[in-house]
Amino acid sequence: MIRVYFLAAALGTTMFAAVSGEEVFKQRCAGCHEQNNPRIPQVDTLRKLPAARILRTLNWGVMGNVAYTMSIAEREAVASYLGTAAPSVTVAPAAFCADRAVRFTSDAKGKTPQPQWNGWSPGINNSRYQSIQAAGLTLDGVQRLKLKWAFAYDGDTTAFAQPTIIDGNLFTGSAGGVIHALDAKTGCIRWTYDARGPVRSSILAVNTGKGYSLLFGDQLGWFYSLDAATGRELWKKKIEEHDAARLTGSPVEYNGTVFVPVASWEENRAISADYACCTFRGSVAALRARDGAPVWHTYTVDVPKQIGKLWGPSGAPVWSAPTLDIARGLLYVTTGDNYSPPATATSDAVLALDLKFGKIVWSRQLSAGDIFSGGCSRQGIACGPDFDFGSSAILVNTGNVRSGNRDLLLAGQKSGVVYALDPARKGEIVWQIRVGKGSTNGGVQWGMAADGQNVYAAVSDLARAAVRSSDPADLRTSNLDPNVGGGLHAIRIVDGAKIWSAEPQHTCPENRAGCSPAQPAAVTVTPGIVFSGSVDGHMRAYSSEDGRILWDFDTAREYSTVNGVKGHGGSIDGPGAVVVDGMVYVNSGYSRQNGMPGNVLLAFGTD
Ligand code: HEC
Known part of the structure; x- marks a missing residue:
């Protein structure tokens, strides 16, 4: 049954074959949790935990390394097989602010904007x-x-x-998927909201004229809009159906459109010998901020085809926040490596997308032929070097005429090299300098x-x-x-x-x-x-x-x-x-x- 599911996941479809939580437990957990080891919680202990908490332990907690090779459906099945229906977090009443109103002063007429990030x-x-x-x-x-x-x-x-x-309000996600609105000066809680998956993207507050909405993505591919005043959900959308999708990079907004970078953990999923690597494609999705209606969705590589036992092209995920260049009407994103052959020209690259239609206007690849996944050596592929970009490109102006008064795009790569690219010349390299040796964990990382x-x-x-x-x-x-x-x-x-x-x-x-x-x-x-x-x-x-x-x-x-x-x-980190x-x-x-x-x-x- 699980095998059937693997295939469905590999194809990136939403076709979920039923998965037995008991089976998953026997195969993936019992080996450790039925051992008489005082440092490993016994099954009885796990049965007392909320299923939601077990799930996040698998998604981004102590069981992360164990769960890497498991599909989302397997994680959900074993969590609900083991756990209780209780909520994953209960907030102590004393942790709430006496005054739980979230107020904004920046948008009120005649007020100077307050300091913000x-x-x-x-x-x-x-x-x-x-x-x-x-x-x-x-x-x-x-x-x-x-x-x-x-x-x-x-x-x-x-x-x-x-x-x-x-305006003195602090909004943040968490590995447990709980969004908190806190008082920035004291840390007391104004409201909380439970997202479906872990939230590591920073939250973007957009002034809609009727107050602020909060935009962010989670580690399961869902994207949300909440009313900042109350934490009420305004809308949510699954941005990417692929089972391994994860929204790590933070969104940016311009003129009522929000731009969402899409990455994945399929590289780790490919550790499983029976996983058909790889079908995830990096992308940027543009949505209408008001209601999440799709504007455009641009993928960094073509639709993968089956080639022998593997699928490709794949990868070139976007891990970081896109960079807006309003003057040129462009959105810059940096990409990661390919996961399987064939290598593409858009991996380990800086891409310039047309803001209106999402068309890739130019692409500057900094490392060619970088194919990497947890299965690469087993598959007989020359592995790596795994030199993704994990960090955003920075758009700067050199300022004075003597220094050229030109714009530059600064990009730091996991290779340990920092580049300055010319956005007026399709990203031509202006200078580069090595600051680190480079590794799978950077080089320059976040x-x-x-x-x-x-x-x-x-x-x-x-x-x-x-x-x-x-x-x-x-x-x-x-x-x-x-x-x-x-x-x-x-x-x-x-x-x-x-x-x-x-x-x-x-x-x-x-x-x-x-x-x-x-x-x-x-x-x-x-x-x-x-x-x-x-x-x-x-x-x-x-x-x-x-x-x-x-x-x-x-x-x-x-x-x-x-x-x-x-x-x-x-x-x-x-x-x-x-x-x-x-x-x-x-x-x-x-x-x-x-x-x-x-x-x-x-x-x-x-x-
Ligand atoms: C390699 C051994 C091993 C495997 C396999 C394993 N676990 Fe664990 N698990 C542990 C250990 C060790 C701990 C205690 C970790 C700690 O407290 O730092 C733990 C802790 C946990 C916890 C408690 C976390 C908390 O909130 O306190 C949960 C839940 C859990 N495991 C679920 C699972 C599930 C579900 C599976 C199967 C999918 C699984 N584990 C597979 C070794 C394992």
């Missing part, structure tokens, strides 16, 4: 630059930052959703930042010290090397010259499993200050002048939290610091890639 980057150019007025943080202030409050996501092992802040002078690129180069443990209670697929990876580089935008480099910090204590100096998290810049987080759990602020460290906070510890849930920090109105918001905890688990959103302030 809306979506992946404060500006549509994806520079992750926050102005001094909006940041409200001086060089002196950053050195006085203290923890103001900690908020914990109940039952999660990863905190990877970057918050959006508007995002760079630019302040007009320099672009700041943090390096992951996360390294694994192989050796898989034979202990069934040790769920890590490998250990991280505590001495390899990391570093932050300032590169001059006009000519690509290296201005300074901040060496990686080697602060991993002995026996802190999952610790690494790698810096895969997105970088943030405010005037004079660059923020970069690390898998070692530290969030650091560097001087943008010379790279010296101004502030360093080790987030990997226990917290007493404003919502009363047990909180623990861990690795920093994925999103970057969000700086608004004198406060700095930091996510901590990232169990994937064998990093340190954690479940907190931390808020720092100076007074």
